[in-house]
Amino acid sequence: MLSKIYNWIDCRIGLTELIRKEFREYYVPKDVSLWSTLGFVTLIAFLIQALTGIFLLTYYIPHPDHAFSSIQNIMNRIPYGWLFRSMHIVGANLLMIILFLHIVFVFYRAGYKKPRELNWLTGAIMFLIVLLFCVTGYLLPWTQLSYWSTTILTSIPTILPGIGEYISRFIKGGEFVTGVTLTRFFAFHVAFLPFILVVLILLHVFLIWRTGFSSLYDDPGICQKAELYMGRPQYKDGKPFYPDFFNKYMQMTFVYLIVMFFIITFKPGLFLTEYAYVKADPLSTPLLIRPPWYFLAPYSMIRMIPNKFLGISIQLILLLLFIIWPFVDIKEEKNIRKRPILLGLFTVAILVWVFLTIWGRF
Amino acid sequence: MRYIMFLLFFLSLIEPLHADYRDLFQRQFIDKPWGGAPIVREGVCIDCHTSKIMKADYLKIPQEWKMSIHYKNKVSCHDCHGGDPDDAAVSCGTPHSGFVGTPKYKDVPELCGKCHVGILKNYLTSGHGKALKSRGEGPNCVTCHGAHNTQKASIEIINDVRCTKCHTYERARTMKQALFVVEKKITELENQLTDMKKSGAITEDIEKALFRTTAEFRTIFHTVDVNLVKAKTGEYSSKLSLIENDLKKIIEEYQFRRNFSAFLLVLFTIMGILVYINQKK
Numbered sequence: 001m002l003s004k005i006y007n008w009i010d011c012r013i014g015l016t017e018l019i020r021k022e023f024r025e026y027y028v029p030k031d032v033s034l035w036s037t038l039g040f041v042t043l044i045a046f047l048i049q050a051l052t053g054i055f056l057l058t059y060y061i062p063h064p065d066h067a068f069s070s071i072q073n074i075m076n077r078i079p080y081g082w083l084f085r086s087m088h089i090v091g092a093n094l095l096m097i098i099l100f101l102h103i104v105f106v107f108y109r110a111g112y113k114k115p116r117e118l119n120w121l122t123g124a125i126m127f128l129i130v131l132l133f134c135v136t137g138y139l140l141p142w143t144q145l146s147y148w149s150t151t152i153l154t155s156i157p158t159i160l161p162g163i164g165e166y167i168s169r170f171i172k173g174g175e176f177v178t179g180v181t182l183t184r185f186f187a188f189h190v191a192f193l194p195f196i197l198v199v200l201i202l203l204h205v206f207l208i209w210r211t212g213f214s215s216l217y218d219d220p221g222i223c224q225k226a227e228l229y230m231g232r233p234q235y236k237d238g239k240p241f242y243p244d245f246f247n248k249y250m251q252m253t254f255v256y257l258i259v260m261f262f263i264i265t266f267k268p269g270l271f272l273t274e275y276a277y278v279k280a281d282p283l284s285t286p287l288l289i290r291p292p293w294y295f296l297a298p299y300s301m302i303r304m305i306p307n308k309f310l311g312i313s314i315q316l317i318l319l320l321l322f323i324i325w326p327f328v329d330i331k332e333e334k335n336i337r338k339r340p341i342l343l344g345l346f347t348v349a350i351l352v353w354v355f356l357t358i359w360g361r362f
Numbered sequence: 363m364r365y366i367m368f369l370l371f372f373l374s375l376i377e378p379l380h381a382d383y384r385d386l387f388q389r390q391f392i393d394k395p396w397g398g399a400p401i402v403r404e405g406v407c408i409d410c411h412t413s414k415i416m417k418a419d420y421l422k423i424p425q426e427w428k429m430s431i432h433y434k435n436k437v438s439c440h441d442c443h444g445g446d447p448d449d450a451a452v453s454c455g456t457p458h459s460g461f462v463g464t465p466k467y468k469d470v471p472e473l474c475g476k477c478h479v480g481i482l483k484n485y486l487t488s489g490h491g492k493a494l495k496s497r498g499e500g501p502n503c504v505t506c507h508g509a510h511n512t513q514k515a516s517i518e519i520i521n522d523v524r525c526t527k528c529h530t531y532e533r534a535r536t537m538k539q540a541l542f543v544v545e546k547k548i549t550e551l552e553n554q555l556t557d558m559k560k561s562g563a564i565t566e567d568i569e570k571a572l573f574r575t576t577a578e579f580r581t582i583f584h585t586v587d588v589n590l591v592k593a594k595t596g597e598y599s600s601k602l603s604l605i606e607n608d609l610k611k612i613i614e615e616y617q618f619r620r621n622f623s624a625f626l627l628v629l630f631t632i633m634g635i636l637v638y639i640n641q642k643k
Contacts, residue, residue, distance in 0.1 A: 261627035
């Protein structure tokens with residue numbers, strides 16, 4: 001019966017042929033590793049966020065009087081609501097970790113080099129979108145933690161002279177974090193950002209499909225000899241994408257799920273603080289509020305540099321550099337080990353990031 | 363022309379609605395407390411009482427108060443001493459703003475009793491209260507709780523320094539022993555409750571019940587009547603057991619969650635291993 005249905009579809013759209021041509025007969029380069037699966041795991045992580053998010057959406061009420069209690073209901077009264085919310089919280093943080101690793105690895109393997117500049121560009125923009133997801137999602141439970149972190153974060157633009165005040169007001173929808181901010185963030189979190197992100201994901205995947213996996217053995221002269229698209233580079237000495245490499249995808253997906261449920265089982269409050277259980281109260285400032293860990297590095301950088309305007313300018317420049325990096329680093333050498341200066345800079349950047357993150361916890 | 367009339371008609375409908383909505387929006391979203399009124403105004407009392415003109419031993423009073431349970435519950439200087447914290451012209455001793463100043467030793471119970479009504483009632487019937495009112499001798503609230511650095515109460519207040527100023531420690535000891543059974547249970551429940559709260563459980567109802575029961579029980583101490591305390595121990599133990607049962611249900615729910623999530627963990631581990639074994643070498 002099932003095979004009948006499959007055949008019915010297959011003879012119309014040629015699924016078997018598509019899978020054969022695009023997956024079975026596509027050989028990934030032999031120097032891909034487990035690290036190369038991180039992009040796929042990020043996609044899975046995003047899907048988990050989307051599914052659990054839709055579940056939360058059915059019970060969440062975006063109003064300052066009800067947001068907190070609706071979350072409490074999800075956690076305590078709605079069957080298995082706790083599971084979905086825990087997955088959403090832990091998933092959001094794991095997604096950030098995977099994403100960082102993905103970026104670091106792609107950089108290390110020079111995956112942004114010709115002909116993959118656009119892959120990097122879409123990826124970098126997606127990274128920013130995910131950060132916006134985090135910022136907006138953080139406010140929604142309307143706890144002390146969300147309220148005051150948002151107050152801190154939205155006050156950062158005021159450092160900019162002139163327009164800063166305006167930007168900050170624009171984000172908050174007024175002078176303070178209020179119900180207006182809540183509905184605004186909510187709309188971004190559940191409608192605007194997902195839409196943009198899905199479009200970008202499709203684009204990103206399309207680009208990867210057309211350019212193939214990055215490899216050190218890539219032909220450096222590509223897009224130079226001819227102005228024409230040469231097709232995906234083929235590596236007959238590699239392994240077929242399906243089923244061999246796909247199996248690695250599956251392995252890493254399970255590793256992701258295992259880590260997620262390990263945290264939910266043994267340390268469910270890992271990404272929360274005591275202020276995450278108290279309803280937002282604009283009249284009482286908690287003693288110690290820090291932004292979430294993935295914002296600690298930029299946050300402590302701003303704290304550390306006495307001239308705030310200088311601090312934020314440096315960050316904006318770094319951000320810009322990050323986005324347009326493929327157009328800055330146009331050397332053809334793909335092996336980073338043959339480029340000691342770049343390798344050094346890369347290592348230092350990671351160390352500084354780690355240091356700033358740890359330092360931000362104090 | 364017809365279209366214009368039509369449009370005008372519609373506009374006339376929309377405009378008032380629109381205006382109404384603006385108004386409602388303003389009230390519901392902008393003017394509420396979470397509309398971001400500035401952080402608590404502490405009032406002129408504290409401004410002046412932390413300034414340089416204050417004499418040294420008065421200066422530490424606002425600091426002590428900031429560490430107290432009253433500060434956490436927004437009980438401020440003027441709630442006890444009277445006076446108007448918004449009136450910048452006030453200086454201490456202007457009677458017209460209802461300023462009480464420092465209460466006399468004898469009058470302290472009434473000052474605290476404004477809010478702690480039940481305790482005042484019991485206190486006044488006690489040996490301590492009677493001695494205070496008749497001879498000015500018994501301890502008043504401040505003797506045991508302090509005036510500004512007031513902390514959460516516990517039986518640790520009863521110790522051989524504080525209670526031996528006027529009589530032997532013997533009486534105090536029997537009292538402490540009588541309180542012990544119920545107090546121990548209260549502490550246990552409070553600890554479990556904070557743990558559950560830290561895991562995000564809704565404990566509001568239980569918290570309220572516990573608070574009420576505790577407060578009731580602790581008023582009894584203020585009669586300083588050992589026999590009365592002993593007589594009530596059974597009653598309060600069973601009240602606390604009811605609360606404990608409710609708490610147990612929540613704890614069991616959280617254990618279930620842990621087990622369920624552990625089950626998923628095992629499931630995914632097995633599936634992961636199967637996938638790993640299945641890969642082509």
